[in-house]
Amino acid sequence: MPKTSARLLALLSLLQTRRDWPGALLADRLGISLRTVRRDVDRLRELGYSVAAVKGPDGGYRLSTGTELPPLLFDDEQALALAVALQITATRPDDTLAEPAARALNTISQVMPARLRHRINALQVTAVEPPDTRPSATVDSDTLFTISAAVHAREILRFDYTSGDDNEQATGEPPRRAEPHGVITWAGRWYLIAFDLDQRDWRTFRADRITPRTPTGPRFTRREVPGGDVATYATSVFRGSTDHCGDWPCQGTVILDLDAATAALYTREGLIEDLGDGHCRLTVGSWSWPSLASALAKYDAEIEVVGPPELTDAFTHLGNRFLRTAARFTATHP
Template identity: 70%
Template sequence: MPKTSARLLALLSLLQARRDWPGTLLADRLGISLRTVRRDVDRLRELGYPIAAAKGPDGGYRLGAGTDLPPLLFDDEQAVALTVALQVAATTPGNGTGEAAARALHTIRQVLPARLRQRIGALDVTAVERPTTRPPAPVDGDVLLTLSAAVRARETLRFDYGTHDATGRPPRRAEPHAVVTWDGRWYLVAWDLDRNDWRTFRVDRITPWTPNGPRFTRRELPGGDVAAFVAGRFQGGTPCRGTVILALPAATVALYTRDGVVEELGPDRCRLTLGSWSWTALAAAVARYDADIEVVGPPALTDAFAHLARRFARTAGT
């Protein structure tokens, strides 16, 4: 059984997580008896936490809200999650809360216990601005901290990547340079030692090995800016970018668009900005949505559609 202080913190964390808790469920989650739950609830009340009890065979508890509520307490996982969220908010351009998030992050770090301050001190993430078109992929907070610490220490990472690497193969080896968020997902930007090139790895697919490898000398990112590098990678990094209006709902187009930006114009219209390696390839990529198309620009994209129309007409004639 955990010590009383740790148990009280865990109980308070559970009470803050949802509105109502049956007593038996609390006892099961904490690995204690129902009688111990009642005693711990009484201790929290003595500390000033307004916990209401419900009648019944098992009883139930609810943490009340109000101006007299004592300062909130966080367990280690909550503190890590809060710090990650604040750092993302502080580094995301144009969200209107960056300065306030940075101040809150500084305040949180000042009151963290030493065991967490050192771990979270290595956390360094970059948020790359982009309208999110898909739900976020869940990421293990410990993995984020491990990757960020390796970035800060400039230590070579060894890791399995995805399920295909968990088959006895040697681990991937990479020099980590940055942890970034893009379109609701977390990525590691690193120099892949086995492929001798820059790579972006999805953090939710990384299983780190320990210990880390030797220290490395930091390399110069192409373009020198991690945000521009990541945006270029996922947008194709090509100069052929155009904008069209499609006669489809934005939600439908977003489901099949990975590297473009989708903007809603109405219930059945949206604006799509997309890139490709050539104007003809870009026109073909837009045509795959199988909808009426209005070209916003540039003129080179209109010319590419005309070129494809003539080519398809010749193909149909033969």
């Protein structure tokens, strides 16, 4: 039987790979008894992991969200990807998350095994923003989180808003009231798509000009966004912009198994909509469908094609080509 420490790491790794684990299946995978599984689960709980018991015919366990951040377990690829993402964030100019990202990177580097630490030290990444005539616009992370929370909770958002070249909101002006429907990033800037309750119309607000008021208002029933969804509406609002994805002959929409903030690190083109739960919707264009499909592969995440069918066909076309390439390599390198 493996030592207790190794067994606990193996158990934690399994719990992180799926939502529910029957106790018997865990025992079988780890080569231990059900009694030992129960003891190891209790040890994980003592270490700060929130492991819930799942009721049902088979019984089992689930790694749930706890109130504190316990030690985390990453495989080599996850650790390297996290370090690279933190490097990019830490070196982005005018980013309020740059300093926390640098501290997080230092913390992770200290606990990495030597083999991974050497690889990270050899890979130095610096984010260089393309020339832009627009003034820089940073968004406080607390503001972004407050807005996103109101979107997902469907709660009316009250906020002060500075428009145009104003440096502050006019004295005595009441706060804006809006039903928040989506948070997007467009060409490096964050925006809120909302229904303005005072103007009785849809509006696009720059997040860097928003100062949320607390508490938020009552819950609301989502109304239909013009065009059918946030991405379509925002695309129509930004039509005519030089970086508008609709200027390309081929334009498609996908859902990435990636949060919006991470996806925004890799592109200043197209439209990224935060969907919550670590997912985002990306609408982007290119000069051909195969080039668009290949460009989407750079995100290194699971991809669900929303449309159009031509994009799905392009993924199929490229997938078959890559399979043939791999087959030829295997044939010549047995």
